[in-house]
Amino acid sequence: MLLTIDVGNTNITMGVFKEKFLQGMFRMTTKRPRTSDEYGMTICGILEHRAIDPEKIRAVIIASVVPDIMHSLTSGIIKYLHTTPLIVSEKTDTGIRVITENPSRTGPDRIVNAAAGYELAKGPAVVIDFGTATTYDLIGPDGTLEACIIAPGIETAGRSLWGGAAMLPAIQIQKPESVLARDTVAGMQGGLVFGAIGQTEYIVKRLKEESGYTDAYVIATGGLGRIIADETECIDLYDPQLTLNGLRLIYDRIKGKKRKEL
Secondary structure (H helix, E strand, O other): OEEEEEOOOOOOEEEEEEOOEEEEEEEEEEEOOOHHHHHHHHHHHHHHOOOHHHOOOOOOEEEEOOOHHHHHHHHHHHHHOOOOOEEEHHHHHHHOEOOOHHHHOHHHHHHHHHHHHHHOOOEEEEEEEEOOEEEEEOOOOOOOEEEHHHHEEEEHHHHHHHHOOOOOOOOOOOOOOOOOOOHHHHHHHHHHHHHHHHHHHHHHHHHHHHHOOOOEEEEEEEOOOOHHOOOOOOOEEEEOOOHHHHHHHHHHHHHHHHHHHO
């Protein structure tokens, strides 16, 4: 089985695949002070709790935007799962060609999302990831990652709001019943959610217009992506497993290429 790991700024999301089928998906917080033993034992413990034998994990692939934890995480995987993980970077053969001005600054998670989005769209696509940051990536018809927009994530914006204004409380992010808010909590929820919807619609519209890819397929992912996807027609598909599927696709591509070389 294949273990796919998406290391984000807030959470580490993991998925176990048996061939093309996701057997289990779980998360742990991205906590920098963990040791390699803590990572290894935690991962094995979660796998066993989900009735997945760690000994059956034959390969691991990781996309990470948090370099500080990678030494401990990688060491923990080698020690406890007995396999050396493949780390995705802009140099990895992902099937996506990054043609931005500085490809080395392109987050591995965005390259992985682009690979998965291109596979789904079979042509030009816009991939939106609603995470700690909200990213909008434009993929061309030939599998080129051409442009991106990076905005504060919905929850990040919320924390900034109630962290910077003494009279505003921390709230649960959800769509209020109406834009006509009659209390502070609903007003904050409306500002965050309806603001994100408006931002999404405008940026997608401009990406399509300026690129000329007016028929680009729009795919959303990320924890809060469903809230936005359910409220706008500019998103064609919401796929919470997009990044994990992208990691699987990249692993299969590399494995298939190695087989051909043999």
